[in-house]
Amino acid sequence: MKVHFKLYRYDEAKKEEPPHYQDVEVDVPEHSTVLDALHQIKDDVDGSLSFRRSCRSAICGSCAMNINGTVGLACKTQCSSTMEEAGDGTTVRVSPMPNFDVMKDLVVHMDPFWEKYSRLKPWLQPAEPDESFERERRVSPEDMHKLVAVANCVMCATCYSLCPVVSVDPSFAGPAAISYAYRFIEDVRDAKRNERLAQINDDYLWLCAHCYACSYCPKHVDPQDHIAATRRSTIEAGMTNSRGARHALVVAETIKKTGMLAETEVIQGTVGRFNIKGLLKVAPLGIRMALKGKLPPPFLKPVPQVDEIRQVFDTMEAPVR
């Protein structure tokens, strides 16, 4: 099977030379992964191509890169499928994964990604010292089960690389780190739940736009679910004073009250009814909209049979975990 590769080449030590794509044609076996092909290129064509890789079985997380426009593990992407899906049936274009500075070819500077983990204090902090337990602490299978999805995270940074919020605001913790915070928040052996919730709450837990770009996680960790769960936990723990929490709560409130998300009330509730400074900040857009006659009604009329909706909320105690 012939594959036309377009390889991103760049060396940060040679900044004068801008990045460029190198064209290489290889003949690979039918079931070849992108990583297999890259190795073939390196072995027989051009050994100067640099990329990270190790296990080739999607467990070390080294080989995340941009393949034909989307990020994934090179060892888990078949040449044939990516060519068909996004490469005109002939081409595989590889470039370094976005949201990182490029070091060389497909290798990026990953320090900021690791930094996000360090901020979480990612180690167990139990209440009683280990010595109090001669044997293992007992944890029910159900409790341990909650941690399994995140335990499978191989820290490949695919989610972080795809996250549009990280791309405009590098201070955002990112899906992988938030999931790791979740791992400890839900670990019954850990004694710092509230501190961890507070830490991640401040570390822009609420900056996630739930766009599900992180659903491309090659290990099915599904960070988006853990982010939502962590948000619920912060609210349950009484951390309701952040913008994000207020936003979620007022949305829920207007849906319960009127059946719909009432835009005006949501804006006020999120920013704070008496937060003049905050309201002034969002005012310009509102004014522009008002001038065009696009202002939402200040008070929304409830939908028919809204009592049913209220009953749904009341029946299912909230916030629910």
Place this chain on the structure above:
Amino acid sequence: MPRPPSRAGRPGEDEQDLIKHDIVVVGGGLAGMRAAVEAAEGGADVAVVSKMHPVRSHSGAAQGGINAALGNREEDTTERHTFDTVKGSDYLADQDAAAAMCEDAPKQIVWLEHKGCIFSRLPDGRIAQRPFGGAGAPRTCYSADVTGLVILHTLWEQLEKHNVTVYEEFFATDLIVEDGIGKGLVALNIRNGELVTIGAKATIFATGGLGRTFAKTTNAYASTGDGMAIAYAAGIPLMDMEFLQFHPTTLKENGVLMTEGARGEGGYLINAQGERFMFKYAPNKGELASRDVVSRAEWTEILEGRGVDGCVMLDVRHLGREKILERLPQIRELALDATGKDAIEEPIPILPGMHYSMGGVETYIHGETRVPGVYAAGECASVSVHGANRLGGNSLLETIVFGARAAKHALSYIKGVPAIDPSDGRRQERAGWVKQLKERTSGERVAHVRRRMNETLSKNAFIFRDKAGLDEACNVLGQVWQANQSIVIDDKGDTFNTDLVGALELEFMVQISQAVAHSALNRTESRGAHTRTDFPERDDEKWLVHTLAHRQEGKAEPKLDYSRKVTITTYEPQVRTY
């Protein structure tokens, strides 16, 4: 983790300040990180030098579990575990070391769990254990089928907790031995091409295995026997290198591992005739005999025409969808990706593949080598606890136990060591080697030399060996050794030069593969995983002894030495059947 001293990883700087630490660990996998944490907890100034970020280490690919006689599922004792280990080793393991490991096991598992490790649990909340090959009781503690990964994460978390310095993407190239003691390392900063000397009172090698000497292996690309080669070059012998484990269940397409846990959970091995053939070879244990027995059986079935396309079938369908998704989700996905077959619906074709090295850097019961200040732990070491064949679940255990033991010993050793001051000689030598390599314009490509080594080992040092094949292997490897002196690389740059890294790894593999082939040629018996069709019996009278391979300057072949006897304390060698 704190970034190393400012000069590390930053291109353009060229000072030659000496980096110094009390203890330096080479390798960031389970053994390396366990050692580093032990050292940090002991208050030492410890640093990890790793050619990858620690969580990329191949330890993370371990699937099935880690052994300990916790007795959570069935009554068990550490003595039983020791016996199983010694029998599994075909009586080549040093029994005091095996006993030390098995006795320490329960404590170490509890230690891991206390640090937050995510183990699968029994309904009553205790750590779950599954049966594994060659085990008299189910003692393999697991986390679904990603046990290596969860332990790796736990140890990495502890590194973070202790703020351990990690020289990330620093490739150790040489050990500095001066005045008869270890004084540290030379390492290449992969990111900017700088060679640095790292002074250390104690150096602990934890660099893993050498699977990439073979064409097909379960091992990562990174498993190139680095620490073994570095110690070997510095005059420390390699022990028992002929004993390579071929894991019974690997995928034909790509060599990827299918955990023994699949059989531990009740999976069958079936030949073309639909038989569970293992009972012909191991009437008692069947699929859960020790790995060498199973691999030999499978390969025999295949060679005798009862295979399917060069494979036998691993069948877990009868376990049911729920159990497979709960206990074996990773291997199901691996098989699906590689073969298109869903293990829930179909049997998976597998065959034996190069997996693990029982041999390695010669060490003693605390992980120390014969050079003071130099240690080795984990797969790169040979204590020996696995002898001629390793039981599944004992490798993860070895990393944790001996990582801790080596560090503990080092903590006490460094107290008596004055300030270290290694010379710049080794670094300059290596710099010269790099310069020569980069300047060379004609020669053989790294990959081509590697393939020649791979081919001959895969053909001649696989499950069934004989004199003719091993002679050929030694010959070819001699030529490879020669060719390695004039390899050529494409990348002449400094930034993340993986071509250079590949050349270094090739150098290492070429060196240690000589020890593998020559040790195998010389051992005229069959024991454990070393099977000689021309010497099919085990010969305790002549061969109940370890093989030591000493590197010879200017020669490919090692000098073999049989002075190291096997320590037998409790179990007299017996006939070994399963």
Place this chain on the structure above:
Amino acid sequence: MSTIALDTTATSKSTQMRKYGFFPGCVAKESCKELYNSTLILAEKLGIELVELKAASCCGASVLNDTHRDVARVLNARTYAQAEEMGLDDVVTICSTCTGHMRAANKEMLEDQHLMDGANAVLAKFGKKYNGTVRVRHLLWVLIDDIGLDKLAAMVVNPLRGLKVAPFYGCHIIRPEEVNGWESARNPHSLEDLIEAIGGEAVDYAGKTRCCGFHIQLEKDGVAANMVGQNMRMAKDEGAEAVLTPCPLCHLALDGYQQDAAQRWGRTDLPIFHLPQLVALALGVPHEKLGIAKHLIDPTKVLFQREIAV
């Protein structure tokens, strides 16, 4: 339980009758009412009947999951029960967010009887029940599957004259792929096909499947403007003259924040069309009826320039 309910292309009763349930969502009925109106006008042109589910609630918009884990599912079950009561088995949305979340809720219940029973236990309190027969699709899918691009192209009387239109999908109409699955999430092309069918020229750019930032616009100053700006910059650099989106929330964000984004990303001034508006325009509906003059970035300029509107 219906297998059609999770399927995206099978023929439902509603398809055959050309009569669909209609869930317009919140924004299209509040600040962006012109999008709702345009939809009804388009439906008439296409000869399909959209029966609004007036008593339906918000789909949850993903935000509800941040406070309530299961309420959104039950609210949507209630909506589907309403459709069933009206004899409809296909609900059409005009919002990417609604599509994704309603389909996710449906999927959960259809794949786990336990969850279906749980939802119905709550609905029973006011005498309702969801029988699992309703399918949720975006109008975009209906246009392409039920009406067909060829037919649509034949109905065009006011072609877009090669107007360069950049598609902006909106996250929830494509991701996660297990929930939507009507087309490839990584490389969709339905909007491009539609643009070409109505006479425009589709512009390819990296931002077409990225996020507009609507849900976090109030979270931190400037973040939504940045996300909008980044995407619109990419579209503009590829030569786009306008943007087409199937989502009112994206429409609101993209239309509203380009001005704020200009400082960091440079001026882009791309008019943002919601799907029914642009299609209706191509089918000959006068632009005044579509309310596009209400947009913050006035599309009439480029329409006059290119003689698509007179």
